[in-house]
Amino acid sequence: MEALSLLMDGLAAALTPQNLVWAFLGVLLGTAVGVLPGMGSAMAVALLLPVTFRLDPTAALILFAGVYYGGMFGGATTSILLNTPGQASSIATTYEGHKMALAGRAAQALGTAVIGSFVASLIGTLVVALFAPFMVSVALNFGPGEYFALTVFSFVAVAAVVSGSVLRGLASLLIGLAVGLIGIDSQSGTPRFDFGSATMLDGIDIVIVTVGLLALGEVLYVAARGRSAPDLATTSAGRPWLSRGDWARSWRPWLRGTALGSVFGPIPGSGAEVPTFLSLGLERRLSARRERRRGVRDEFGEGAIEGVAGPEAANNSSAAGTMVPLLGLGLPTSATAAIMLAAFQQYGLQPGPVLFERDAELVWTLLASLLIGSVMLLVINLPFAPLWAKLLRLPKPYLYAGITLFSVLAVYAINTSVVHLVMLLAVTLLGLMMRAFGVPVAPALIGVVLGPIAETEFRRALAASSGDPSILVGSGISIGLYVLVLVAAAVPVVTALRRRRKARASAPAERETSDLG
Amino acid sequence: MMSRSEGPVSVPEEAPEAREDTRVPDGPGTTAAVDPESAPWSGPARWVVPALLAVVGAVALWGAFTVEAPPNATRPGPGAFPGAVGALLLVVAACLAVAGLRGSRTGDGTAGNTLSWFGARPVLVVMAGLVVHVALLEVLGWLLAGALLFWVVAYAFGARAHLRDAVVALSMSAAVQVGFSLGLGLSLPGGLLELVL
Known part of the structure; x- marks a missing residue:
């Protein structure tokens, strides 16, 4: 319990009125940047990093933690309200979150996201504080072969679990992987699929892909559907707070999401996307099982609160988890972590195995400021949740015109380049097409994010073993992951077979089950 | 971000249209008559996605065979992954085309996604x-x-x-x-x- 008392010391050092003001400001600024479509925590931290250099380290870390959490929540807000995630880790939230908003439950979606984030960062930070050295030693066991197994696992989990049709999910995933191939090959430096354009050499930025596939694709899709599209402005806001039923349905997904985030967060390379999608898939599975076993209606696809609570909790606890490789190994595992590493170096902090001994005081202050940041997030944004939800009551033409304007802005702001906007148009058309033909876009996004990682690790593994493929199954971790892949791939097939057999069995049996539902 | 202070923004002529729309949804998924994610494609529309996948797959394969790996590159080189992705794309395109054909033959023929709502x-x-x-x-x-x-x-x-x-x-x-x-x-x-x- 030595770690706990050290954490308390850190809290004592961080909890001054002045620092609380910094935390407050950080969360406010982070949320403000995060709610711009296409901008999330990484963008918020990057934009506000220069401000922190003028502060003393403790205040800077606290401001930072506030911005980080605020930006993350801001990204979740746009996912839920506008179907536009600010960062890859809130993509999973869009599915059920936006459906909830369409069903008039935006405030509840935001509420469960805020409280879930709070619970998850609280638990996640405590887990990191208590088990950091152990987690570092596990993370060190991850070689290229294990990373590759992890990405394959995520691909299969997403294609098989998140989408309605396995074949269409696979199609979407492959499109994403193909888009991810564009640009300079990181292993050999060879230009690939650049089609003669210098800008294409950098690949297609993930902001372009998310904004195009999700935000602008959605705008065009709604335009195409005309009157048959749901009208956001007329959705009743409902009661602004979480009802008792919402709490009852949310707390287990919070804890499950937190657990997933804590397990996957510290693994370098998995980032926050993997646990958020695993959480979404898990909740979806459990919900379908509840319907089969106990007749509780499966609301997935229509805005299930579990589908917001789980992924948001996973997102935040993995954010705490990324501190493990960052502090313990000096290894940034996400864009935000990379920026934080830059900030540490400003203060002469050299993350690595000895950091916990040499700069113990600052490490514990950082962990304590994460706690303060998450409390501040709850305090500031819970009251705002119903207010943000009001955004949907704008007249439809202005709402979609505004989304379009901010989408273009987000992409232009990457590098103030018009070529990026042309790419955005192409991706937008792809997004509209996928929507119109019912091909899910989530697997494509995962393909774009994790595809390059999968390729790099695969080739690195084979390079390390000089071409011997047995390295891919060379450890217990990777074998275990491949077994999970087989299970994940087998379950939909078995379910489909069972359903077919049941349908063939007899019609009366079906009537019976529908009476129950 | 998007709050506005230009006075009242809802005009009278938009109100009836808005009220009309509230009656339409509340069904499962609050979407149009067909849920595109699970509805089979029918009519000429069923060839679009397989065709798109086949084109992307062909481009990926073309890239895989034409990419020039630097002489010192370790194997598998920069062409391996595009080749795998391209081949899989062609396989999935073929599967989807077959599924589309079968669906239109055995399906009830009413709930297909024909893009008529577009x-x-x-x-x-x-x-x-x-x-x-x-x-x-x-x-x-x-x-x-x-x-x-x-x-x-x-x-x-x-x-x-x-x-x-x-x-x-x-x-x-x-x-x-x-x-x-x-x-x-x-x-x-x-x-x-x-x-x-």
Whole structure:
């Protein structure tokens, strides 16, 4: 319990009125940047990093933690309200979150996201504080072969679990992987699929892909559907707070999401996307099982609160988890972590195995400021949740015109380049097409994010073993992951077979089950 | 971000339309008659996705065979992954085409996704707005190009109070420009106005 008392010391050092003001400001600024479509925590931290250099380290870390959490929540807000995630880790939230908003439950979606984030960062930070050295030693066991197994696992989990049709999910995933191939090959430096354009050499930025596939694709899709599209402005806001039923349905997904985030967060390379999608898939599975076993209606696809609570909790606890490789190994595992590493170096902090001994005081202050940041997030944004939800009551033409304007802005702001906007148009058309033909876009996004990682690790593994493929199954971790892949791939097939057999069995049996539902 | 203070924004003529729409949804998924994610494709539409996948797969395979690996590159080289992705794309395209054929033969033939709900006109208007915006952004500057984009998209979504729409569009665009250049230090192109002022 030595770690706990050290954490308390850190809290004592961080909890001054002045620092609380910094935390407050950080969360406010982070949320403000995060709610711009296409901008999330990484963008918020990057934009506000220069401000922190003028502060003393403790205040800077606290401001930072506030911005980080605020930006993350801001990204979740746009996912839920506008179907536009600010960062890859809130993509999973869009599915059920936006459906909830369409069903008039935006405030509840935001509420469960805020409280879930709070619970998850609280638990996640405590887990990191208590088990950091152990987690570092596990993370060190991850070689290229294990990373590759992890990405394959995520691909299969997403294609098989998140989408309605396995074949269409696979199609979407492959499109994403193909888009991810564009640009300079990181292993050999060879230009690939650049089609003669210098800008294409950098690949297609993930902001372009998310904004195009999700935000602008959605705008065009709604335009195409005309009157048959749901009208956001007329959705009743409902009661602004979480009802008792919402709490009852949310707390287990919070804890499950937190657990997933804590397990996957510290693994370098998995980032926050993997646990958020695993959480979404898990909740979806459990919900379908509840319907089969106990007749509780499966609301997935229509805005299930579990589908917001789980992924948001996973997102935040993995954010705490990324501190493990960052502090313990000096290894940034996400864009935000990379920026934080830059900030540490400003203060002469050299993350690595000895950091916990040499700069113990600052490490514990950082962990304590994460706690303060998450409390501040709850305090500031819970009251705002119903207010943000009001955004949907704008007249439809202005709402979609505004989304379009901010989408273009987000992409232009990457590098103030018009070529990026042309790419955005192409991706937008792809997004509209996928929507119109019912091909899910989530697997494509995962393909774009994790595809390059999968390729790099695969080739690195084979390079390390000089071409011997047995390295891919060379450890217990990777074998275990491949077994999970087989299970994940087998379950939909078995379910489909069972359903077919049941349908063939007899019609009366079906009537019976529908009476129950 | 999007709060606005231009006075009341809901016009009387929009209200009845809005009320009408509330009656339509509340069904499962609150979507149109068919849920595109699970509905089988029917009619000529069923060839579009397999064709798209086949084209992307062909491009990936072409890239895999034409990419020039540097002589010192370790194997598997830069062509291996594109090759695998391309081959899988072709396989999935074939599977989807077969599934589309089978679905149209055995399916009940009513709930297919034939794209009959697709309203091309507003989509074309929005796309035109985006293309014009991209083409004119650095000439006209963010303020005018952004306002034009806002106005066109609002028009495509049924806004017909042209003057008020223009005022809202200009103030949104101006707010973004001011907010970004002052607050975040990001410069958006000034364009024409920069020359005039």
